[in-house]
Amino acid sequence: MYFTLEKSIEILERTPRVLNTMLQNISAEWTSNNEGGETWSVYDIIGHLIHGEKTDWIPRAEIILSENTNQKFEPFNRFAQFEESKGKSLAQLSYEFKILRENNIRHLRSRQLTDKQMELKGVHPAFGEVTLAQLLSAWVVHDLNHIAQISRVMAKQYQAEVGPWIAYLKILQ
Amino acid sequence: MYFTLEKSIEILERTPRVLNTMLQNISAEWTSNNEGGETWSVYDIIGHLIHGEKTDWIPRAEIILSENTNQKFEPFNRFAQFEESKGKSLAQLSYEFKILRENNIRHLRSRQLTDKQMELKGVHPAFGEVTLAQLLSAWVVHDLNHIAQISRVMAKQYQAEVGPWIAYLKILQ
Numbered sequence: 001m002y003f004t005l006e007k008s009i010e011i012l013e014r015t016p017r018v019l020n021t022m023l024q025n026i027s028a029e030w031t032s033n034n035e036g037g038e039t040w041s042v043y044d045i046i047g048h049l050i051h052g053e054k055t056d057w058i059p060r061a062e063i064i065l066s067e068n069t070n071q072k073f074e075p076f077n078r079f080a081q082f083e084e085s086k087g088k089s090l091a092q093l094s095y096e097f098k099i100l101r102e103n104n105i106r107h108l109r110s111r112q113l114t115d116k117q118m119e120l121k122g123v124h125p126a127f128g129e130v131t132l133a134q135l136l137s138a139w140v141v142h143d144l145n146h147i148a149q150i151s152r153v154m155a156k157q158y159q160a161e162v163g164p165w166i167a168y169l170k171i172l173q
Numbered sequence: 174m175y176f177t178l179e180k181s182i183e184i185l186e187r188t189p190r191v192l193n194t195m196l197q198n199i200s201a202e203w204t205s206n207n208e209g210g211e212t213w214s215v216y217d218i219i220g221h222l223i224h225g226e227k228t229d230w231i232p233r234a235e236i237i238l239s240e241n242t243n244q245k246f247e248p249f250n251r252f253a254q255f256e257e258s259k260g261k262s263l264a265q266l267s268y269e270f271k272i273l274r275e276n277n278i279r280h281l282r283s284r285q286l287t288d289k290q291m292e293l294k295g296v297h298p299a300f301g302e303v304t305l306a307q308l309l310s311a312w313v314v315h316d317l318n319h320i321a322q323i324s325r326v327m328a329k330q331y332q333a334e335v336g337p338w339i340a341y342l343k344i345l346q
Binding site for chain 2: 131167
């Protein structure tokens with residue numbers, strides 16, 4: 001499957017609704033526990049997605065599209081949510097993510113990007129040169145990655161409850 | 174987290190809506206392709222979930238709850254969907270799953286199961302003795318497993334498009 005903006009937006013625009021459907025009014029035990037140690041809870045993951053909307057995908061796309069000669073991305077802070085989410089409920093975070101995502105998709109559409117612009121490049125702090133198409137594709141896969149992670153973190157809460165079925169349930173391994 | 178029927182139903186009742194939110198009106202490229210070889214597409218997975226509603230979870234719960242001395246489960250057919258889904262659209266399958274799941278949850282609630290009944294046992298073809306609580310917990314985790322799998326199958330369609338980001342996106346590995 002080849003990258004297109006429209007097929008990417010199909011995923012990006014669904015993510016806040018998918019998360020809301022999974023999480024709205026669910027018992028806190030499913031969302032406040034993690035997978036042990038330094039791993040993230042569902043609550044932490046939503047905070048991470050919010051920080052990505054603010055500082056990662058669209059800001060990096062704008063660096064690629066700018067006329068500046070310095071097209072180096074700022075490093076992304078993977079731990080920002082531990083400060084930024086403080087005092088907020090999961091419902092508040094989900095709503096915040098939804099609004100940010102809607103605005104970012106609206107902004108992306110308003111740019112009316114051409115195929116040629118999709119090949120423009122920025123400089124990733126670890127990878128070096130990357131194209132706009134790669135950045136937007138990574139945004140899509142990043143969403144799906146975290147939907148899968150949220151499913152896994154929730155599944156792990158029942159790890160001890162499934163008994164011998166653990167052998168058939170790959171998500172628990 | 175300990176098994177409770179209500180917390181299990183929280184997940185079970187959301188799954189058809191989660192899948193519908195992820196998949197309704199999405200381009201077929203996201204849902205008709207698999208991960209290569211004998212792996213399953215999103216379309217195949219929905220067919221598998223339907224077959225589970227018909228022959229796996231509730232029928233096995235009823236074997237456990239029955240007065241029969243033979244409490245052995247029928248083996249589950251992991252390939253039934255390749256015949257049963259034939260000629261049906263993804264939208265039809267999603268709707269069929271939703272109706273079956275609603276009926277199964279209604280049936281489960283109508284049983285008004287006690288904590289003591291949750292410890293009743295059936296005989297799994299591979300594992301031997303399992304409790305009703307373990308069966309129902311496995312049903313929940315099985316849903317989350319397939320939501321994660323669907324996310325992964327979709328993510329894989331963009332595997333070549335993300336360029337060097339593949340190194341950061343665990344779902345592609």
